[in-house]
Amino acid sequence: MEPIIDLAPGAEENPLASLFGLLIREHLARDGRRAADFRALRGSVLVVAQDTGTSMTMRFDHGRLIIHDGAIGIPSVTFCGDEVALQKLPDVAFHRWPSLPKVGVLHRRQSGPLRELARLVASGELKVYGLVAHPRLILTLLRVLSRHA
Numbered sequence: 699m700e701p702i703i704d705l706a707p708g709a710e711e712n713p714l715a716s717l718f719g720l721l722i723r724e725h726l727a728r729d730g731r732r733a734a735d736f737r738a739l740r741g742s743v744l745v746v747a748q749d750t751g752t753s754m755t756m757r758f759d760h761g762r763l764i765i766h767d768g769a770i771g772i773p774s775v776t777f778c779g780d781e782v783a784l785q786k787l788p789d790v791a792f793h794r795w796p797s798l799p800k801v802g803v804l805h806r807r808q809s810g811p812l813r814e815l816a817r818l819v820a821s822g823e824l825k826v827y828g829l830v831a832h833p834r835l836i837l838t839l840l841r842v843l844s845r846h847a
Contacts, residue, residue, distance in 0.1 A: 699761050701726050701736050708767040714747055714784065715754040715765045721788055721843055722763065736842050737761040741835045744773035747781040758839075774832050775839075779824035786815060791846035 703723055709715040726733050739758035746753040746769075755770040756763060777784060818824035829836060 699737070701733055702762040704762075704764050706764055706766040709754065709765050712752055712754050712767045714745060714752055714781065715767060717785070718745070718754070718756065718843070719763075719765050721845070725842060725844070732842050735838050736763075739763075739835065739838055739842070741774035741832065742771055743835070743839060744769055744776040745784060746776065746778040747784055748778060749780040749782075752781075773828070775826070775828035775835055777824065777826055779818065783818050783824040786818070787840065788843040788845045790815060790840050790844055 703719055703726075705715060705719055709719075722736070726736055736758075737760055740760055741758055743756045743758070744753065745756070753768055755766040755768065755773065757766065757770065777787070815824070819826060826836065
């Protein structure tokens, strides 16, 4: 089954929604393993850029993604921070196996973005609500979004 990614009416004008939709389309076309991860996603993710006052909701349903402008329904996970911090989400690199973020001495260059993301969360610049309740959804979403193959 081919992945379906739709922008709901009004989401075309949301720069964050357009960026995330474009990234997900490109990554799914480039890597079949990400397509399998994408089909495993089910849940709602709210992304709020506090500095610009924009938000978007990504609703995943096993191979289908609808991106809405604004908050729709009750999200499983919420990312909240400045737009610059939210744009760093796709920079985290992952191992091919076991599909976990690259950290450690051997991966200093690739783990830099993960350390930056951890610093943003620790300092409160980026808030991730639902991290404890839905870690699999967050990791799978970050794998699909990751710019690194």
